Structure formats: structure tokens, C-alpha cells
Amino acid sequence: METNSTFSIRRIGILLRNDICQNRKKYFFLFIGIFAAFLFVHLGSIVSATTSNLVSPDIAAFLFDSYCRKIGIVTSLMFWIVALSGASDIMSPMKTKEGKIAFLMLPITSLEKFIERALIVTVGILAIFLAALLLAEICKYLFIPIFKVSDVFYQSTLPEIWDNIPRPANNTANLFFVVFSCWNHSLFVLGGSFWYKRPFLKTIAAIVTFNIVCGIICSLLPITDLLLDNSYIITSKENILHFISILNVIFIMLTIFNWWLSYYLFKHSQLKARKPF
Amino acid sequence: MPEEFFLPNIKFKEFIRLNAAFYPHFSRELLQSCLSDFDLSEDIHLQELSMGQKKKAYMCFALATNTPLLLMDEPTNGLDIPSKSQFRKVIASCMSEDKSIIISTHQVRDIDRMLDHITIIDQSQILLDQPIERISEKLLFCEQGIKEPTDNALYIQPSTSGNSVIYSNTYKEESPINLELLFNAMLTERQKLTDIFTD
Secondary structure (H helix, E strand, C coil): CCCCCCCCCHHHHHHHHHHHHCHHHHHHHHHHHHHHHHHHHHHHHHHHHHCCCCCHHHHHHHHHHHHHHHHHHHHHHHHHHHHHHHHHHHHHHCHHHHHHHHHHHHHCHHHHHHHHHHHHHHHHHHHHHHHHHHHHHHHHHHHHHHHHHHHHHCCHHEEEEEEEHCCCCCCCCHHHHHHHHHHHHHHHHHHHHCCCCHHHHHHHHHHHHHHHHHHHHHCCHHHHHHHCHHHHHHHCCHHHHHHHHHHHHHHHHHHHHHHHHHHHHCCCCCCCCCCCC | CCCCCCCCCCEEHHHHHHHHHHHCCHHHHHHHHHHHHHCCCCEEEECCHHHHHHHHHHHHHHCCCCCCEEEECCCCCCCCCHHHHHHHHHHHHCCCCCCCCEECCCCHHHCCCCEEEEECCCCCCCCEEEEEHHHHHHHEEEEEEECCCCCCCCCCECCCCCCCEEEEEECCCCCCCCCCHHHHHHHHHHHHHHHEEEC
């Protein structure tokens, strides 16, 4: 098998199947955890909205809106925690020495291994999250009859969540939100490629430290004068959008750079590589 | 095949199904033959095995991959005495012209009758890299009583019965290679022995 010079989607598929089969318990528990958290929030919100069935439609609608908002906030919060902790788990097969040997020894290229892990921590995690969200939404209907809630609660919260997802196509600001989120995600991928043990906490610590250092440096530099000198940027909407477009390009490039650096770190990883932390 | 290896918490049968796909020349027949030599079956659960059994199962898989080059690091570590005999039998049965097995080991007595080439490495330096025939042709290994003369010996090492000695094999006599003795000789009398092989 010419694993050094060829690229094979089939081999990525085999590795994906291996990963899923060997870590099925881990992924199942992740699914159960997300599902349980969603169900808990659903039930908690329904219980807190329990009133007589005879409340006016306006109050019922208000209660349902409030319920949807809660679910929306919890969904986005949980999505970020799961997505970022999942991203930092990109090199989980390399956590132990034996695992590292087994993963590095697999007769497929480094790029194929990296793509497989990238698929697991992006598409895989997203699929688990959506499946858990959907199941919790369905299971909610089993519990609603137990509580005294208005009939409006029989509606699904998913359209509300769907409506609140920022659409990049809508405007530049939304695109910036998506790009910035992808960049954040890529930071955790990079952290996971650098630290194999407790990558999530170490990445957060590194980001916090970096921000503190940057804050101190900025406070020492004449940043305020610089901003005042360039205040023309915020004088018109066009200028702001132009500025955001530039930021989008910068963050897209930084995201690509983070992914490339993660791959570089993985490709050059050694069994006994010494790390400062 | 590393000395320390990771086996997932699944059945061996499933491990084979998941990993055999990476090896286009994987041989089921060879796997079955190795497993039967080691008294193992595919229906075992990998996490329920002892260290030695895990090693045997992993070894069977490694041999069944049918790769042209197989590297084994300390394959006999953790194996009991009967398993070491089984190991020699399995390796011997898997040897073929189109396959090379490189064994890295400190337990040289476990495998000294199976080798056809020896490389002695110390501190990342290659001290000796010769085929068995050439070592036998150039060196004579023998056990001598304590009072027997050891004139012209290249290396002498005290043993329980007297001395283990290496001579230059001037008369082309046949003697079984004592790998431990050869290793110690290469460490202490490197120049003398190197000269023998460069002649």
C-alpha cells in the first residue's frame, strides 16, 4: 500500500469506522449527556411555566416565548461548550503513549489521519449534538401532558432556534460572527494539537493569558489616540461594512493558518517529543 | 509491533474486522494458524486478557498482516516459558523469502536459533552488522574449564562452569553463537572483533 504518496478517501472511511466503533461508548455518553441536559432544561422551563390551562392566549404566548428564549440560550451555550471541547479533543487518540504509538503506526498518511479526526470533531460532534437536541425535543412531548401548561407548548422550539442562527448570506456582520466563531473553534483545534492532556482547560488558560497580556500592552500603547485618529471608520455604514469585510478576510486567513499549524504539529509529532507544558 | 501497545476495549474478532482493512495482504489463514499455535481464538475479549495473552493476540494480528517488513520490539517480554516456545514456532512457520522480520530484543536467548542476521547497537551506534554465517565463519564460541588455557582468546567471560570464550575461527569449526557473549565482547573488545570482520 503506497501510503506515503497517495491519498485515499476509502482509508479515511475505514479509520472513521474504526474510531466510531472503538469509541462508541464515549460518543454515546456524549449524546446522552447533551440529551439529558436539553431534557432537563425543557422540563425545568415547562415546570416554571406551569399555570392553568385557562390563561389568556397572550400570557400563554408570552410564556412560550420566554420558554423558547431559554431553550435558545441554552442551545447556543451548549453548542459552544460541546463544539469547543470537541475541537480541543482532536488529538484524543494521542493522549497516552500506547495510543500515540497505535495512532502513529496506522498504515495511512498523516493527512488522512488528520482529516479523519477533523471530521469527527466537526461533523461528528455536530451530528451528535443535533441528534440529542432532536431527541430531547421529541421526548418533551411525553412529559407535557403531566404538567398544566397551555396548548401552545405543544409547538416545537426548533423553528425559534433555527430563526436565531445567524445567516452569513444575510449581511456582512453575520458573516463576521460565523467567521469569528470558526476562528475561535480553530484556536481550540490548535490547542488540542499542542496539548494532548486536558487540552480544553489549557487552551482556555492560554487564551485568557494571551488576552491579559494583550490588554496590558494595549494599555501601555497610545491606542485611544489611534482610534480617535481613525474615527472616520465609524462615521458611515459603508465604512463599517468595509472594515468588517477586511476583518472577515483576516479571520478567515487566521482560521486557515490555525488548521494548517494543527496539521503541521500533528505531522511532526514524535513519540517522545518534549513539550514545555 | 511495539513493546507497549494499545488494544481497544472490544472483542478480538471486532479488532480484526476493523483493522484488517488497512492491510491489503491480510491473511485469515495465517491468523488462524498463529492463533491455534498460541491456543487462542478470535472470540476473546481484548480487555479480559493477561499481558502475555494480549501480546500473543497482537502478535498473531501483526503476522497475519503479511507486510513485507515486520518490526518487533521485545516480542518475548511478558511471555511465559511455554509461550516463548510457541512464539519461536509461530515465527518459524511465518518465515518466507518475501518477508523480513526485524526483532529488537534484550532477551537474546529466546530467539538466538532463529536469526539469520545480527545487528548489535549500543548508544545509537552500530557495533556489529553481520549475517549469522559470517559470524560463525569468523568466530568460535566455546565453554572451557577454569584451568584450561585461553591463549589467543578474543574475549573471555567467567561462567558457572569456567569461562565462556570467543576465539578467531581459524580452522572453520562450527559452534553455536552465544549472543550474550558476543554482545559483551563487542562492548569491551570492539576493535579486536571489528578487525576480524574487516579481514
